Amino acid sequence: MVSDATAVILAAGQGTRMKSRMAKVLHRAGGKALVEHVIGAAKGIAAPERIFVVVGHQAEAVGAVAKAAGVGAIHQTEQLGTGHAVMCGEDRLAGLGGLLLVLNGDCPMIRTETLENLIALYRETGAGAAMITTDLDDPTGYGRIIRQPNGDVEAIVEHKAATEEQRAVREINVGFYCFDADAFWKHVHEIRPDNPAREYYLTDMIAILLKAGHRVTALKAADSSEMLGINNRVELAAVDRIMRDRKVRQLMLDGVTIEKPETVSIDSDVVVGTDTVIGPFVQITGASVIGENCRIGASSIIENSTLADHVDVFPFSSVSASRLDTHAQVGPYARLRMGAHLEESAHVGNFVELKKTRLGAGSKSMHLAYLGDSQIGAKVNIGAGTITCNYDGINKHQTTIRDGAFIGSNSTLVAPIEIGSGSYIGAGSVITHPVPDKSLAIGRARQFIKEGWVKKPKS
């Protein structure tokens, strides 16, 4: 942490080349909005109350991401350029002094360590500004770095304004800067929109600070992949792939077995415990936490869910916003959602759906069932084809099934309903009245037989 650092993250632009109705920085890579990644890197340097996201396009949605991350927002109602974007924060930022980091919001791979290196260079060289650069094989579209003979920066020339000779320079401006805040605010109004785009370019600050007698130095990043800015969806997919490759690699190094890792997609914040085995084509997203010694079968999707140790999710299951306690088993082909909770050693089999339902310890529902809005006790057996009729067309109603009950196959439980502990429901019943403890309830048409009903065929 750098106590006198302020970070401003530029995120007001639309991102025309995304061809999207959604602001560019809200597009997701590695399971998080682009701007969230940059906020994350900034948080390693500056205190949250000194981090600000400049919002403009879809200000409300981008501002909500900033708020959720506990950082501030600065409004830029008209996008008049990257320099103008920072100026919009003048009222709140100009008095803060210290360091001013300016970070492009569309460059999500940036790491805190790299920003630390930038600040170290800024301090060592006593510069008025330091910036990060990198060499690209194809620098088209980027601002080019023009160096002085001593290696210091002389200027950043935007692609559109560059001469043929300048365009041949492969060293580009990544869009991460560290300024002496007082020098920055003293001179920022010298930026003029004297370019074909009529924009206030932040990059003009380099020449302005040099003219005012400051040094400008640059840190050239060897790994240009960290510096990938996103302008279109091809670049978005490339960054997403790199982030996910890194995530599965880190998990494997930390003791998780991942089969065919190139097919597995795991969001950045997901936690997975040691000796868990993840099958091919699995997706684990959001704030999911998976314990140790779990098995996540092929093509399963785990979203914002918590799995204790020794949980088995068999292939092709979907688990969303749910909680699975130790030794729970799910699937194959199961669906758990909206707060489903399997207690210890509860088992759910194929084609079973649970919604807002707790299935108690040791209880089983192994085939073809819908259990919604239900509280189900321990050691309950739910037969194949059981349905809780939780919806009457207007309201949802609760089902309670007490410990040790046995629900015969193909039962229809019309909620609100309560089945007492240790009771039995005969197969094929439609249950509309509460069943007391230790009882048998049968609600179905009686079988009758008409013997010899089939006449002998006439010969």
Ligand code: UD1
């Ligand atoms: C900018 C740099 C260029 C650098 C490149 C790296 C300038 C003038 N040029 O160009 O040297 O090589 O980034 O990716 O800075 N934004 C605002 N408000 C605005 C305009 C932009 O908040 O009025 C935000 C955008 O949302 C984006 C960032 O600033 O996150 C960069 O803007 P963008 O238009 O992509 O700049 P480039 O043309 O790529």
Ligand code: CA
């Ligand atoms: Ca850009």
